[in-house]
Amino acid sequence: MGNKDWNIITLIRAPSESSTNNPGVTVTSAAGEPELATDQDVTPVFVYVLAFFSALGGFLFGYDTGVVSGAMLLLKKEMHLTALWQELLVSSTVGAAALSALAGGTLNGLFGRRICILIASFIFTAGGVVLGAAPNKEVLLVGRITVGLGIGIASMTVPVYLAEVSPPHLRGQLVTIYTLFITAGQFIASVVDGAFTYLHHNGWRYMLGLSIVPAVLQFFGFLFLPESPRWLLQKGLTQQARQVLSRIRGGQNIEKEYDRMRTNIEDEEKDAGGGLVLWRMLTRPPTRRALTIGCGLQMFQQLSGINTVMYYSATILQMAGVRDDKQAIWLASATAATNFLFTLVGVWLVERVGRRKLTLGSLIGTALSLTVLAIGFLLSAQHSPAVTLHPTDTSLNSTSCTLYGSCEPCMLDPDCGFCYRENSSTVYDSSCIPAKQTSPDEAAWGRCSNLSQVSDGSLWAYNYCPTSYSWIVLLGLILYLAFFAPGMGPMPWTVNSEIYPLWARSTGNACSAGVNWICNVLVSLTFLHVAEYLTYYGAFFLYSGLTVLGLLFVLGCLPETQGRRLEEMEALFSGNLCSCSASDWDGDGSRNILYNRVKGSDVLSDNDASDME
Numbered sequence: 172m173g174n175k176d177w178n179i180i181t182l183i184r185a186p187s188e189s190s191t192n193n194p195g196v197t198v199t200s201a202a203g204e205p206e207l208a209t210d211q212d213v214t215p216v217f218v219y220v221l222a223f224f225s226a227l228g229g230f231l232f233g234y235d236t237g238v239v240s241g242a243m244l245l246l247k248k249e250m251h252l253t254a255l256w257q258e259l260l261v262s263s264t265v266g267a268a269a270l271s272a273l274a275g276g277t278l279n280g281l282f283g284r285r286i287c288i289l290i291a292s293f294i295f296t297a298g299g300v301v302l303g304a305a306p307n308k309e310v311l312l313v314g315r316i317t318v319g320l321g322i323g324i325a326s327m328t329v330p331v332y333l334a335e336v337s338p339p340h341l342r343g344q345l346v347t348i349y350t351l352f353i354t355a356g357q358f359i360a361s362v363v364d365g366a367f368t369y370l371h372h373n374g375w376r377y378m379l380g381l382s383i384v385p386a387v388l389q390f391f392g393f394l395f396l397p398e399s400p401r402w403l404l405q406k407g408l409t410q411q412a413r414q415v416l417s418r419i420r421g422g423q424n425i426e427k428e429y430d431r432m433r434t435n436i437e438d439e440e441k442d443a444g445g446g447l448v449l450w451r452m453l454t455r456p457p458t459r460r461a462l463t464i465g466c467g468l469q470m471f472q473q474l475s476g477i478n479t480v481m482y483y484s485a486t487i488l489q490m491a492g493v494r495d496d497k498q499a500i501w502l503a504s505a506t507a508a509t510n511f512l513f514t515l516v517g518v519w520l521v522e523r524v525g526r527r528k529l530t531l532g533s534l535i536g537t538a539l540s541l542t543v544l545a546i547g548f549l550l551s552a553q554h555s556p557a558v559t560l561h562p563t564d565t566s567l568n569s570t571s572c573t574l575y576g577s578c579e580p581c582m583l584d585p586d587c588g589f590c591y592r593e594n595s596s597t598v599y600d601s602s603c604i605p606a607k608q609t610s611p612d613e614a615a616w617g618r619c620s621n622l623s624q625v626s627d628g629s630l631w632a633y634n635y636c637p638t639s640y641s642w643i644v645l646l647g648l649i650l651y652l653a654f655f656a657p658g659m660g661p662m663p664w665t666v667n668s669e670i671y672p673l674w675a676r677s678t679g680n681a682c683s684a685g686v687n688w689i690c691n692v693l694v695s696l697t698f699l700h701v702a703e704y705l706t707y708y709g710a711f712f713l714y715s716g717l718t719v720l721g722l723l724f725v726l727g728c729l730p731e732t733q734g735r736r737l738e739e740m741e742a743l744f745s746g747n748l749c750s751c752s753a754s755d756w757d758g759d760g761s762r763n764i765l766y767n768r769v770k771g772s773d774v775l776s777d778n779d780a781s782d783m784e
């Protein structure tokens with residue numbers, strides 16, 4: 172489309188509809204005939220192929236972090252794992268992911284995105300083989316650390332790759348698909364867990380080993396897929412960059428896009444100077460701001476307690492009356508499915524409402540639903556059933572469990588559980604007894620120690636108390652997922668993939684992904700202690716308060732990045748941190764480079780129009 176055509180072109184959109192959500196954008200010429208806004212609004216299928224194969228990295232991230240809870244139920248019985256070993260096998264993966272995400276920045280800069288994705292899928296495959304064949308717990312630990320190394324590299328590389336190959340109007344959506352794949356991985360892991368719990372011998376080998384399938388698929392897929400054109404340009408491989416861009420854009424005319432990309436990268440390189448990238452990022456205000464925002468978003472994502480809520484969902488469901496272990500496992504899949512489905516809503520919304528509004532709305536809803544969860548736990552604690560039976564054998568009173576007067580302090584003590592009988596939701600014959608050390612699903616002694624053989628209707632509650640307020644907790648859980656998943660789940664990854672200039676992109680994403688994993692470990696490791704000191708409702712009020720802090724942070728600091736070219740981002744962050752001009756905040760203002768608003772429709776000015784071509 173020639174420049175002259177743009178002079179009189181008006182870009183009309185309904186006020187609620189995003190112009191950048193092409194191809195839905197209608198552009199009319201003076202003659203009133205619809206045209207496409209830019210060549211790139213025609214999305215070549217190849218971009219979706221790239222998105223699918225790279226997002227498999229997200230699937231593996233979700234699968235490997237999610238599958239372990241079900242595998243652990245079988246492993247601890249088969250390998251007689253102590254609590255310490257269970258903790259090690261879960262946390263080692265997340266810890267290794269934190270380290271390799273940080274190291275991934277250097278690897279990305281040196282070898283490129285494609286090689287890093289190949290390395291990650293190779294590591295995932297090797298880890299899957301080690302886990303599936305592990306003869307003992309030590310080898311299992313090696314396997315878990317190995318997959319953690321893969322997760323870290325994938326988690327920082329895939330969003331960057333996706334952002335760099337996507338056309339601007341689809342970037343948000345394609346990077347959000349990466350988070351969709353994370354939640355899909357978590358969901359499939361929970362289904363696999365459910366299916367293989369029926370296989371008492373070696374079921375865990377299938378659970379852990381099955382991750383080899385998507386890993387191998389990604390590895391072979393990426394042998395045939397191209398490097399990011401932006402990375403190639405940065406390395407001076409101009410011919411290759413041009414060829415790749417043309418291939419990704421389905422043979423459309425890429426000259427303008429290519430020239431602009433090259434000029435910007437050259438300018439950035441001149442501007443960026445030499446020395447350690449992290450140091451340069453910290454000493455330059457725009458990149459320092461971007462880094463603060465990127466790391467802050469990842470930190471608040473984890474501090475809002477997503478992984479605790481997901482992990483704790485099985486217990487929440489038990490509180491709500493699901494007493495059977497197997498049923499609880501299947502219902503935990505329903506939680507993972509809800510997380511997945513609402514992330515899908517995020518994919519749909521991101522290019523319609525923009526990153527900032529989506530994140531803000533999500534944070535408000537998340538904070539409120541955490542409050543609902545906390546109130547549910549508070550009411551349950553206040554109406555906690557009393558302990559009515561105390562052992563007559565005084566030698567058994569040496570344990571602290573038998574001294575508690577009600578269920579609440581009993582269940583907060585990780586060594587104890589609540590044994591009771593129930594009659595139309597009235598609790599009677601209740602006692603607080605030590606839990607079995609190897610498997611706390613039964614009491615160490617007494618009528619709840621051998622539940623399958625006891626038929627007096629005794630029930631054993633470990634980690635929760637029977638309550639008639641469980642519906643509030645359940646409501647809180649559903650609301651939490653509905654609000655968190657479309658916004659705070661994906662947006663930290665999406666925003667981080669686009670806010671850094673090319674020279675700082677690998678390092679910026681490595682740091683922010685590292686912050687995500689470090690906060691993930693911190694929140695999971697401290698949850699039980701926090702619950703012990705603050706009780707469950709205290710813990711959820713705390714997460715709610717932290718989410719409100721996150722809301723203030725986003726309100727003050729996150730500009731809208733929707734519709735911006737990656738090369739424009741540095742300018743967006745050149746104001747003071749948390750004091751950019753009002754027009755930067757909302758989605759429409761953010762596109763004021765592209766559009767000037769006239770009476771409800773957006774008019775593309777001459778200069779801007781030629782810039783868009």
Ligand SMILES: O[C@H]1[C@H](O)[C@@H](O)[C@H](O)[C@@H](O)[C@H]1O
Pocket residue numbers: 350353354357472477478510659660661687691
């Ligand atoms: O964005 C993802 C997603 O929300 C997952 O469900 C969660 O487990 C991860 O920690 C998070 O980074």
